[in-house]
Amino acid sequence: MLVILSVATGALFLYSASTKLFPVQSFEYTLADQAHLSHRMASIAARFFVGLEAGLGALILLHFFGRGKWVLKGAFLLVAVFSVYLIWLRITAGNNVNCGCFGDAIWMSPSASLGKNAVLLLVLGLLIRFHHGFEYRWVNLSAATFLVCSIASIYLFFPVFNRYKLDFTALYADTTLAPATDLSKGKHILAFLSPSCTHCRKAGLKIHNMLLHHPDMPIYIIIGGTKSDLGDFWKASNAEDVPHTRLDQAPFMKYTHGLFPTILWVNNGEVEADTGYPELSETVIEKWETPNP
Numbered sequence: 001m002l003v004i005l006s007v008a009t010g011a012l013f014l015y016s017a018s019t020k021l022f023p024v025q026s027f028e029y030t031l032a033d034q035a036h037l038s039h040r041m042a043s044i045a046a047r048f049f050v051g052l053e054a055g056l057g058a059l060i061l062l063h064f065f066g067r068g069k070w071v072l073k074g075a076f077l078l079v080a081v082f083s084v085y086l087i088w089l090r091i092t093a094g095n096n097v098n099c100g101c102f103g104d105a106i107w108m109s110p111s112a113s114l115g116k117n118a119v120l121l122l123v124l125g126l127l128i129r130f131h132h133g134f135e136y137r138w139v140n141l142s143a144a145t146f147l148v149c150s151i152a153s154i155y156l157f158f159p160v161f162n163r164y165k166l167d168f169t170a171l172y173a174d175t176t177l178a179p180a181t182d183l184s185k186g187k188h189i190l191a192f193l194s195p196s197c198t199h200c201r202k203a204g205l206k207i208h209n210m211l212l213h214h215p216d217m218p219i220y221i222i223i224g225g226t227k228s229d230l231g232d233f234w235k236a237s238n239a240e241d242v243p244h245t246r247l248d249q250a251p252f253m254k255y256t257h258g259l260f261p262t263i264l265w266v267n268n269g270e271v272e273a274d275t276g277y278p279e280l281s282e283t284v285i286e287k288w289e290t291p292n293p
Contacts, residue, residue, distance in 0.1 A: 002131040005123050006060055012120070013057025013075065017050050019103035023279040024050065024158050025265075029287035030100035034089060039272060043161065047154045052078065055150030059143055063133035066143040072131075076124040083117045086110045104283045166264065166271050170251035171222070179220060179245045184269040187218055187289055191277070192255055192262040194224045195233040203261040203277035204237030211242060214282055218289070220244065224252035224260070 020027040024046055032042035056075045065071045086099055090110035098104075099113045108116070172178040183190065191207060193200035207219055221244035223230065234240040247255075256262040263280060265273040265288060272288075 002127065003063070006063055006127055006131060006133070009075075009120065009123055009127065010057045010059070010061025013053050013060060016102055017054035017057060019105040020046070020053075020100070021050050021154070021158065022103075023275070023281070023284060025273055025275065025279060026104050026281075026284045026287060027100060029284070029290075030098075033287065033290065034093065034097070034100070035085075039163075040160070047158060047160065048151060051151030051154035052147070054154070055147040058150065059146060060127075063131075064139060064143045064146070065131075065133035067140040069128055069133070070140075071143055071147075072124055072128045076121060076128065079117050079120050079124065083114060083121075086114050086117070090114070104281070161273050163270050163272055165269055166266055168269070170254070171245070171247065173251075174248075177226065177245050177247070179243070181220065181243065183220060183266065186268065188266050189217075189219045189280070189285065190264045190266055191219060191221045192224065192252065192260055192264070193221055193233075194252075194260045195228050195230055197260055199277070200261045201233060201236040203263075203280075204233070204239035204242070206277055206280060207242055208237060208239040210280065210282055210285075214285075217282070217285055219285075222247050222252070222255070224256070225249050 027046045027050070028039070028042045031037050031046055032039055035042070035045075037045060056071060056078065059065070059071045060075060082101070087110075089097065089099060093110075095109045095111050097109065098107045099110045101108050101113045101116070166184075168184050171183065181188070191203060193204055204221065207221065211217055211219065219242065221239060221242050223233070223244060223246045226246045226248055230240075255264075261277050263275045263277060264271050265275070
């Protein structure tokens with residue numbers, strides 16, 4: 001029974017971490033909005049908690065508890081800290097908000113999450129009291145090394161984005177092709193798509209479908225090349241109704257660095273994120289659009 005509880009607890013931690021990581025931008029916006037963190041602090045904190053939660057989860061699942069069962073005690077403390085935060089969130093924001101415990105995969109109110117945490121604390125308490133896990137000479141060092149590597153790997157594979165000012169000169173150089181909207185003001189998602197790129201066509205179709213349900217989303221398509229025929233591109237993407245412009249190949253390649261589709265999240269001329277199209281979702285965009293209180 002203790003083995004099953006350990007595996008189930010570790011799996012829950014891993015699942016929780018994965019829902020926050022894909023996409024990590026959504027968890028960033030949740031922290032920025034609910035915990036009133038700056039964008040950069042939210043980015044750093046989001047990756048730390050994902051790496052910590054994933055590392056603890058994997059160690060618990062594998063029964064590597066460390067000397068003195070510090071892995072289980074660390075998990076207990078993490079859940080307790082999250083519970084204090086949930087109580088604060090319940091008081092300040094009410095119960096009709098998604099606490100973000102399972103990212104956007106499972107909507108959960110602060111009260112529901114507190115109930116889940118109460119059960120989790122009980123299980124962790126039982127494991128600390130009665131379960132021993134693997135015991136060998138290097139278990140403490142192994143567990144600590146694994147946890148550090150877990151946290152570091154999140155920053156390595158999902159690095160904190162360095163914001164920068166976008167140069168709009170090339171986009172507005174040709175007045176006949178220049179966007180009708182001033183993209184340097186307000187929040188805009190700029191999708192740089194190549195008409196011959198299969199993934200760009202999929203991105204265009206996804207954007208088209210999103211705008212069918214949320215026509216006010218600030219998405220603008222920039223298509224590379226001004227001479228190619230777009231008939232096949234429009235047929236595959238259905239995105240002809242999406243606000244768009246064309247851009248000569250040379251400046252297009254400078255914006256994208258030869259990688260496309262490139263999706264830039266621009267806030268008053270400053271690029272806050274550079275993502276692929278899988279990270280685009282109505283929920284993430286709505287969080288990003290909403291100004292922090």
